[in-house]
Amino acid sequence: MNVESFNLDHRAVAAPYIRLASEKQLDGGSTITKWDIRFKQPNAEALEMPALHSLEHLFAELSRNHSDKVIDFGPMGCQTGFYLTLDGAPQWSEVAELVEQTLTDVMSAEAVPAANIEQCGWAASHSLVDAQREAAAFLAAREAWEQVWA
Ligand SMILES: [Zn+2]
Numbered sequence: 001m002n003v004e005s006f007n008l009d010h011r012a013v014a015a016p017y018i019r020l021a022s023e024k025q026l027d028g029g030s031t032i033t034k035w036d037i038r039f040k041q042p043n044a045e046a047l048e049m050p051a052l053h054s055l056e057h058l059f060a061e062l063s064r065n066h067s068d069k070v071i072d073f074g075p076m077g078c079q080t081g082f083y084l085t086l087d088g089a090p091q092w093s094e095v096a097e098l099v100e101q102t103l104t105d106v107m108s109a110e111a112v113p114a115a116n117i118e119q120c121g122w123a124a125s126h127s128l129v130d131a132q133r134e135a136a137a138f139l140a141a142r143e144a145w146e147q148v149w150a
Contacts, residue, residue, distance in 0.1 A: 004021050004034070008021075010042035010043060012149055013038065013042060013149060013150060014147055014148065014149060015041040015042070015080065016040075016137075016144060017036075017038050017144065017145055017147060017148045018036070018095060018099060018146070018148075019035065019036040019148045020035060020092065021034045021083065030087070030088075031088060031089045032071060032085060033089050034083055034086075035095055036081060036083065037082045037083070037084055037099060038080060038081035039080060039081045039082075039134060039137075040080040040081065041080070042078065042080050045080075046079040047080065047081075048079075048127075050125050050126050051127055051130035051131050051134045052075050052079050053075070053125050053126055054112045054115070054126045054127055054130065054131035055075075055131045055134060055135065056073065056074065056082065057113050057115060057120070058109055058112060058113065058131060058135075059082070059084075059102055059103075060072075062106060062109070062113075063084075063098060065105070066098055066101045066102060067098050068087075069090070070084070070086060073085075084099075096142075096146070100139065104139065106131060106132060106135040107135055107136060107139070112126050
């Protein structure tokens with residue numbers, strides 16, 4: 001199929017993990033990479049919408065304090081994780097470090113950025129506490145991030 005994740009056997013993965021999903025050469029010669037940041041085991045559990053949404057806002061904003069390579073950070077529709085799109089093809093360890101630094105920032109955040117009706121399309125659907133609980137759980141599993149397959 002055309003979409004990388006449609007060719008991924010979701011029964012074979014072991015969340016939480018960080019996986020290189022795809023690498024694309026752009027016209028002009030530069031490279032972008034898309035990373036699968038999986039918080040929850042597919043078809044077993046999912047992030048609640050307010051946690052997912054607040055993690056999206058927090059990570060999108062805070063990750064850019066650590067890297068100018070962040071193109072996009074977006075939630076998966078299945079609510080089990082996020083796609084991080086980066087300018088360039090960094091090593092796995094560099095991506096893990098960016099995720100670790102950003103989620104550490106999430107833990108000390110005092111508010112969800114742009115969680116208001118001017119800057120967000122569903123401002124009522126946010127939870128800083130739930131986002132921080134999920135970030136803490138992901139950080140606590142740091143040793144397992146490189147283990148993608150069950
Ligand atoms: Zn929003």
